[in-house]
Amino acid sequence: MKPSSTEWISDNGAKARILVVDDDQRLLSSLASLLNGKGYEVTEAQGGRNAYRMLESEAFDLAMVDLRMPDVDGFDVMERLASQQPDCGVIVVSGESSFSSVSRALRRGALDYIRKPFDPEELLATVNGVLGKRSLIRAHEHIRMRLEKSEELHRYIVNSSPDIVFMLDGDGHFCFVNSKIESLLGYQPAELFGRHFRHILDDRDIARGTYALKGPNISADNPRTLEIRLKTRGSRKANRHFEITAFPIDPETWPHSNATSGKHGGREARYYGTARDVTERKEAEAFINFQAYHDLLTRLPNRALFKDRLDLAITHARRSEQKLAVMFLDLDRFKVINDTLGHAMGDRLLQAVTRRLERCLRKGDTLSRFGGDEFTLLLPSIHSHEDARQISKKLIKALRAPFQLGDHEVFVGVSIGIAIYPEAGESMDHLIQNADIAMYHVKARGKDGYRFYSESMSIDTANRLNLERDLRLALERDELRVFYQPQVCSSSNRIVGLEALVRWQHPERGLLYPRDFLPLAEETKLIGKLSECVLDQACRDVGQWIRDGHSDLRLAVNLSPVQVEHPRFVETLMDQIQAHGFPPQNLEIEITENVIMNDLEQISQKLRELAALGVRIAIDDFGTGYSSLNYIHRLPIHTLKVDQSFVKAIRSGEDGACIVNAIVAMAHGLKLEIVAEGVETDEQLAYLKSLGCHQVQGFFYGPARPADVIEKTLGHIPVRAVAF
Numbered sequence: 001m002k003p004s005s006t007e008w009i010s011d012n013g014a015k016a017r018i019l020v021v022d023d024d025q026r027l028l029s030s031l032a033s034l035l036n037g038k039g040y041e042v043t044e045a046q047g048g049r050n051a052y053r054m055l056e057s058e059a060f061d062l063a064m065v066d067l068r069m070p071d072v073d074g075f076d077v078m079e080r081l082a083s084q085q086p087d088c089g090v091i092v093v094s095g096e097s098s099f100s101s102v103s104r105a106l107r108r109g110a111l112d113y114i115r116k117p118f119d120p121e122e123l124l125a126t127v128n129g130v131l132g133k134r135s136l137i138r139a140h141e142h143i144r145m146r147l148e149k150s151e152e153l154h155r156y157i158v159n160s161s162p163d164i165v166f167m168l169d170g171d172g173h174f175c176f177v178n179s180k181i182e183s184l185l186g187y188q189p190a191e192l193f194g195r196h197f198r199h200i201l202d203d204r205d206i207a208r209g210t211y212a213l214k215g216p217n218i219s220a221d222n223p224r225t226l227e228i229r230l231k232t233r234g235s236r237k238a239n240r241h242f243e244i245t246a247f248p249i250d251p252e253t254w255p256h257s258n259a260t261s262g263k264h265g266g267r268e269a270r271y272y273g274t275a276r277d278v279t280e281r282k283e284a285e286a287f288i289n290f291q292a293y294h295d296l297l298t299r300l301p302n303r304a305l306f307k308d309r310l311d312l313a314i315t316h317a318r319r320s321e322q323k324l325a326v327m328f329l330d331l332d333r334f335k336v337i338n339d340t341l342g343h344a345m346g347d348r349l350l351q352a353v354t355r356r357l358e359r360c361l362r363k364g365d366t367l368s369r370f371g372g373d374e375f376t377l378l379l380p381s382i383h384s385h386e387d388a389r390q391i392s393k394k395l396i397k398a399l400r401a402p403f404q405l406g407d408h409e410v411f412v413g414v415s416i417g418i419a420i421y422p423e424a425g426e427s428m429d430h431l432i433q434n435a436d437i438a439m440y441h442v443k444a445r446g447k448d449g450y451r452f453y454s455e456s457m458s459i460d461t462a463n464r465l466n467l468e469r470d471l472r473l474a475l476e477r478d479e480l481r482v483f484y485q486p487q488v489c490s491s492s493n494r495i496v497g498l499e500a501l502v503r504w505q506h507p508e509r510g511l512l513y514p515r516d517f518l519p520l521a522e523e524t525k526l527i528g529k530l531s532e533c534v535l536d537q538a539c540r541d542v543g544q545w546i547r548d549g550h551s552d553l554r555l556a557v558n559l560s561p562v563q564v565e566h567p568r569f570v571e572t573l574m575d576q577i578q579a580h581g582f583p584p585q586n587l588e589i590e591i592t593e594n595v596i597m598n599d600l601e602q603i604s605q606k607l608r609e610l611a612a613l614g615v616r617i618a619i620d621d622f623g624t625g626y627s628s629l630n631y632i633h634r635l636p637i638h639t640l641k642v643d644q645s646f647v648k649a650i651r652s653g654e655d656g657a658c659i660v661n662a663i664v665a666m667a668h669g670l671k672l673e674i675v676a677e678g679v680e681t682d683e684q685l686a687y688l689k690s691l692g693c694h695q696v697q698g699f700f701y702g703p704a705r706p707a708d709v710i711e712k713t714l715g716h717i718p719v720r721a722v723a724f
C-alpha cells in the first residue's frame with residue numbers, strides 16, 4: 001500500500017521509495033548508498049529492462065533514470081512510468097546534456113535534470129525538493145478530493161431532503177433552491193435563480209407570503225412559519241400546500257452568504273428556509289372538515305353548517321335591517337318510493353332531487369340536507385315575501401317532472417314551510433322550528449305546496465301539550481260542533497247543499513276554528529277520531545233533514561289526507577254512513593287535488609269504489625294545485641270547487657277572474673258541477689252567474705252556522721232574505 005502524502009511531508013521523505021535506473025552498476029551502487037544513507041528505501045534496476053520488471057511489482061514515489069542505456073533507454077522507462085505509475089515523480093540523472101535531450105525528458109514528465117557526474121549534495125537537495133513538491137501536490141489533491149466528497153455529500157443531503165430548501169436575498173429573490181422543487185412543483189432550480197419567490201406563490205397567498213418575510217421579530221430563534229399554497233409549473237394546474245419555515249441568515253454564523261452557487265450566485269443570501277409539502281395532510285383535513293359539515297350522499301351542507309350560516313345571516317340581516325327566509329322542505333311520497341324500490345334507489349332519488357333544487361338557487365343561498373328526506377334552505381337578504389314565494393314555486397315546479405330511476409318513473413312532490421326573519425322569529429332555532437310548523441300545515445292541507453308561517457300556526461310547546469290534552473278531552477266530552485254553510489243555487493236561491501265545517505266549543509277559550517286545532521289534530525293523528533265525530537254528527541243532522549223532506553239535500557264533508565290515505569278508508573266511511581242510514585248519494589266528499597296526486601293509483605282506486613257506491617266526489621280549492629286535466633277525466637269526479645282566491649280576484653279584476661272563466665268552461669266541457677267558494681258580493685255573484693256558474697257558497701249567503709240555525713233556513717226562498 002502506498003504511504004500517504006502526509007507521511008512524506010511529516011517525515012520529510014524518510015520513507016519514500018526510490019527506483020534508481022542506470023546501466024552502470026557502479027553508479028547504481030553509489031547512488032543507492034547515498035540515498036540509503038539519507039533513509040530512503042532504494043531499489044536498483046540495472047538497465048531499462050530491469051526497471052520494467054521492478055515497475056511490475058513495486059510502486060515508487062520517485063524514479064531516478066539514466067537516459068542512455070543499451071537495452072531500453074530512459075525515455076522508454078519514463079513512458080512506462082507515465083502509463084503504469086503516473087504519480088511517481090521522475091528525475092533524470094544523465095551524462096547527456098544536449099538541449100534536445102533535456103527538453104525531451106522534461107516533456108516526458110521529468111521534474112528535474114541532474115547531469116553526471118553529479119554533486120551528491122545537489123542531488124540530495126533535488127531529490128528532497130522533488131519529493132516535497134510531490135508530497136504537497138498529493139496533499140492538495142487529497143484535500144480537493146475530500147472537499148469534493150464533502151460537497152457531494154452535502155449536495156446529496158440537501159437535494160434528497162423531503163423538503164424544498166431555499167435561500168433568498170434581502171428582496172426575496174432566489175439565491176439557491178434544491179432540486180426537490182422539480183419533483184414537487186415542476187420548476188428547474190436554475191430557472192428560479194434570481195426570480196422573486198412571489199413568482200411561485202398562489203395568487204391568493206401573495207400578500208400573506210410576501211408579508212411573512214417582512215414581519216417583525218423574525219430571527220433564527222424565532223423563524224417565520226406559515227402555511228401557504230405554491231403554484232405548480234405550466235399546465236399542472238393543481239397548486240400544492242406547503243408549510244414554510246424561514247429565518248434570516250446571521251452573517252456572523254455564515255459569512256459566505258454571498259457565495260451561493262448558480263448564475264445569480266452574486267446575490268447575497270439573507271434568508272434560509274424549508275418548504276414542506278403538506279398537501280396530503282391539508283386534503284385529509286379538508287375531507288374531514290367536509291365530512292363534519294356536509295352530507296356525503298348529496299354533498300350538501302349538513303344541519304350544523306346550515307345553522308352556522310343561518311346564524312351569520314341573521315346577524316347580518318339584523319345589522320342591515322333586512323329580511324331573510326328560511327324554508328323547510330319535506331319530500332312527499334319519498335318514503336313510499338324508498339320502501340318499494342329500495343334504499344339504493346332512494347339515495348339516487350335524493351341526489352337527483354338535490355341537483356334539481358340547486359338549479360333553482362342563487363350563489364349566496366344555502367341548501368342543506370337536514371336529515372332523511374328533509375332539506376332546509378336559507379335565502380339571505382330577500383326584499384319581500386314575494387321573493388320567497390317565487391323561489392318556492394320554482395322549487396315545487398322543478399320537482400314536479402317525473403324522475404327516472406332505472407326502469408322506474410317516479411313522482412315526488414315537496415311541501416315547503418317558510419319562515420321570514422324577523423316576523424316569523426328572530427333566532428335561528430325559532431326560524432327553523434317555525435318553517436317546520438308551516439311545512440306541517442302544507443302536509444295537513446294535502447302536501448305539495450308552500451305556506452308562510454303565521455302566528456296562528458304556532459303554539460308553543462306547553463300550549464301545544466295543553467291543547468293536545470284538551471283536544472283529546474274535547475272528543476271525549478263532545479265539545480266538537482258541526483256548523484253548516486249553505487251551498488246555494490243562485491238562480492233559484494235554493495239551498496242545494498250544506499258543507500259541514502268543524503268548530504270546537506272550548507270551555508275556556510270559546511269557539512275555536514279549524515285553523516286553531518286542525519294542524520295539531522293532523523300531527524297527533526287525532527284527526528281520524530275528529531273526522532269520525534264530525535261525520536257522525538253531520539249524518540245525524542242532515543240525515544234527519546233529508547228524512548224530514550229535503551230529500552235532495554247534499555252533505556259536503558272535508559276529508560283530511562291522513563284519512564284518505566288510510567288503507568281502510570272506504571270501509572270505514574261506508575260503515576259510518578250506513579250506521580246512520582245516511583243515503584250515500586246525498587254525501588259529497590271534498591278532497592284537494594294534492595291528496596289525489598300524492599298517490600294517484602291508490603286514491604283513484606278508492607274514489608272509484610266510493611263512486612260506485614253512490615258517493616259524490618268534489619275537488620276542493622280547485623286551481624291551486626296541479627289542476628291536471630289528465631287526472632280529472634280519468635277519475636269519477638262530480639264537482640269542482642273554485643277556490644276563494646279566484647273568486648276574490650273577480651272584484652279586483654285580476655288575472656284570477658280569467659282563471660274562474662277557464663275553470664267554469666272546463667267544468668262545463670267535462671259535464672261537472674261547479675261550486676264557487678267565498679262569494680261575498682253582488683258583483684261576484686253576477687259575474688259567476690254570467691259564466692253559468694250557479695252553485696255558490698260564501699258569506700253572501702251566510703257563513704257556517706250551527707245546526708239549529710241552519711235548520712230554520714232550509715226550504716226558505718230566497719235564502720238571502722233569511723236573517724242569519
Ligand SMILES: Nc1nc2c(ncn2[C@@H]2O[C@@H]3COP(=O)(O)O[C@H]4[C@@H](O)[C@H](n5cnc6c(=O)[nH]c(N)nc65)O[C@@H]4COP(=O)(O)O[C@H]3[C@H]2O)c(=O)[nH]1
Pocket residue numbers: 485500501502513514515518531534558559560590620621644677678679680697698699700703704
Ligand atoms: N273569507 C271568507 N271565508 C269563507 C267564505 N265562505 C266560507 N268561508 C270559509 O272558507 C272555508 C271553506 O272551507 P274549506 O275550503 O273546505 O276549508 C276548510 C277545510 O279544509 C278545513 N275543515 C273544516 N272543517 C273540517 C272537517 O270537519 N274536517 C276536515 N278534515 N277539514 C275541515 O278547514 C278549512 C277552514 O274551514 P273554516 O275556517 O270553517 O273556513 C271555511 C269557511 O268558513 C267567504 O265568503 N269569505
